[in-house]
Amino acid sequence: IAGITQAPTSQILAAGRRMTLRCTQDMRHNAMYWYRQDLGLGLRLIHYSNTAGTTGKGEVPDGYSVSRANTDDFPLTLASAVPSQTSVYFCASSENRGGGAGELFFGEGSRLTVL
Amino acid sequence: GQNIDQPTEMTATEGAIVQINCTYQTSGFNGLFWYQQHAGEAPTFLSYNVLDGLEEKGRFSSFLSRSKGYSYLLLKELQMKDSASYLCADMDSNYQLIWGAGTKLIIKP
Numbered sequence: 519i520a521g522i523t524q525a526p527t528s529q530i531l532a533a534g535r536r537m538t539l540r541c542t543q544d545m546r547h548n549a550m551y552w553y554r555q556d557l558g559l560g561l562r563l564i565h566y567s568n569t570a571g572t573t574g575k576g577e578v579p580d581g582y583s584v585s586r587a588n589t590d591d592f593p594l595t596l597a598s599a600v601p602s603q604t605s606v607y608f609c610a611s612s613e614n615r616g617g618g619a620g621e622l623f624f625g626e627g628s629r630l631t632v633l
Numbered sequence: 634g635q636n637i638d639q640p641t642e643m644t645a646t647e648g649a650i651v652q653i654n655c656t657y658q659t660s661g662f663n664g665l666f667w668y669q670q671h672a673g674e675a676p677t678f679l680s681y682n683v684l685d686g687l688e689e690k691g692r693f694s695s696f697l698s699r700s701k702g703y704s705y706l707l708l709k710e711l712q713m714k715d716s717a718s719y720l721c722a723d724m725d726s727n728y729q730l731i732w733g734a735g736t737k738l739i740i741k742p
Contacts, residue, residue, distance in 0.1 A: 560637060560732030608675060615728055620664070624675035
């Protein structure tokens with residue numbers, strides 16, 4: 519089934535540990551995004567990529583890094599996890615960033631708990 | 634500044650009609666989106682408005698007034714499966730989506 523796959527779906531992590539959330543899409547979309555969703559807040563953009571080889575900072579980039587070596591993969595890394603990074607993380611993609619409807623397709627989310 | 638406001642929670646009865654409002658204040662505007670998110674699941678796209686007026690898609694319709702910074706999502710003939718959170722988001726001048734916190738819609742039989 520075409521779409522976006524995230525892994526892991528759930529993870530408990532000790533503070534200070536390094537963690538990479540994986541995201542793969544098979545729709546050949548140019549743009550990809552990482553959001554975090556916290557109770558009572560709207561989705562907040564962490565990092566984005568307009569096309570393979572480029573990345574940009576979103577609203578809340580501190581403590582996170584991304585890479586976009588190819589069209590399909592967009593991993594998110596927490597170099598040294600802290601409890602405030604406990605959240606549900608969604609990876610998303612769109613055909614292009616901006617322009618037209620710009621509909622986003624979301625992965626199923628990764629629930630991360632940092633203790 | 635950038636701000637999206639929508640009610641936190643609404644309750645409606647199966648078979649009825651409900652209107653979920655959203656107001657926005659954004660630097661630049663490139664469209665208004667509505668997404669549906671069932672508990673524990675990913676958001677899914679419902680509608681996109683860039684021009685003033687009403688867009689109808691089956692039981693769901695979305696309205697936009699750019700001069701008032703206002704949109705609403707209208708759900709008709711409510712079904713139990715419509716119980717979900719509805720997320721309003723506007724696209725700013727940098728083509729970045731600014732999201733509201735979502736409106737949790739509870740449908741009662």
